[in-house]
Amino acid sequence: MIRALNDGLRRVPVPLIWALGAIPFALLVFDMVTNNLGVDPVQQIEHRLGRTALYLLVAGLAVTPLLRLTGLSLMRFRRAIGVLCFGYALAHVLTWVVMDMGLLWGQMGRDIVKRPYLLFGMLSFMAIFALGVTSNNLSIRRMGAGAWRRLHRLVYPAAVLAGMHWLWAVKVNEIAPLVWASLIVALLALRIAIPRPLGRGTRKTEGIIIK
Structure with a gap:
C-alpha cells in the first residue's frame, strides 16, 4: 500500500504544492478586500501569516519522521514547503515592521529586547531567512x-523558537x-x-527545504 501511495505521489506535480500553499494568502487578501478582518485588521494579518508559517515549518519537519515511521515519502515536496514557510514568515515580519510598528526602528529594537516573544520570533526568522x-x-x-x-540544521532551533514565540505571545490560556x-x-x-x-542516497534527504 505504501509503495502504491509513493508511486501516486511521484505523479503529483510540485507546482500543485505551491498552488495549495498560496490558498491561505489568497483567503487573507480576500478578507482584506472585503473588510472582514475584525476590529484589529493589522493584528489579524500578522497572526494569520505567522500561524501559516509555523504550520508549514511543522509540515516540513514531519517529512523525515513520516518517512522513517511509515515509508511514505514526501521528500520531493519538502523544498516547496520550506520556501513557502519562508515566504509567510517574511510577510509576517514585514507586516509587523511596516504596518504595526510604522518603521520605527528604535522602538522595534527596544521592544525586541524587552519582550521575550519578540526576541524568540526574530531569532527564529533569522534562521528561517538563512534557510530560505x-x-x-x-x-x-x-x-x-x-x-x-x-x-x-538551523531548522531545529528555528522551530523551537517559533513555538516559544507563539506560546509567549498569547495573552490568555489558548x-x-x-x-x-x-x-x-x-x-x-x-x-x-x-x-x-x-x-545509498540517505544523506540527500536531510534538511528541511532541499528536496
Whole structure:
C-alpha cells in the first residue's frame, strides 16, 4: 500500500504544492478586500501569516519522521514547503515592521529586547531567512553539501523558537500554541529516537527545504 501511495505521489506535480500553499494568502487578501478582518485588521494579518508559517515549518519537519515511521515519502515536496514557510514568515515580519510598528526602528529594537516573544520570533526568522535564501542548487554547489547540511540544521532551533514565540505571545490560556509547540518537540524527539536508515542516497534527504 505504501509503495502504491509513493508511486501516486511521484505523479503529483510540485507546482500543485505551491498552488495549495498560496490558498491561505489568497483567503487573507480576500478578507482584506472585503473588510472582514475584525476590529484589529493589522493584528489579524500578522497572526494569520505567522500561524501559516509555523504550520508549514511543522509540515516540513514531519517529512523525515513520516518517512522513517511509515515509508511514505514526501521528500520531493519538502523544498516547496520550506520556501513557502519562508515566504509567510517574511510577510509576517514585514507586516509587523511596516504596518504595526510604522518603521520605527528604535522602538522595534527596544521592544525586541524587552519582550521575550519578540526576541524568540526574530531569532527564529533569522534562521528561517538563512534557510530560505540558500534553498537552491546554486547555494549547495557554492557552499558544498556538508556546509549546506550543517547550515540547514538551523531548522531545529528555528522551530523551537517559533513555538516559544507563539506560546509567549498569547495573552490568555489558548490551547493551540501549546498543541503546536508540543508537536514540534515530538517531531524533533522522533528524529532522534528513530535511527536514520543506512543506504545509498540517505544523506540527500536531510534538511528541511532541499528536496
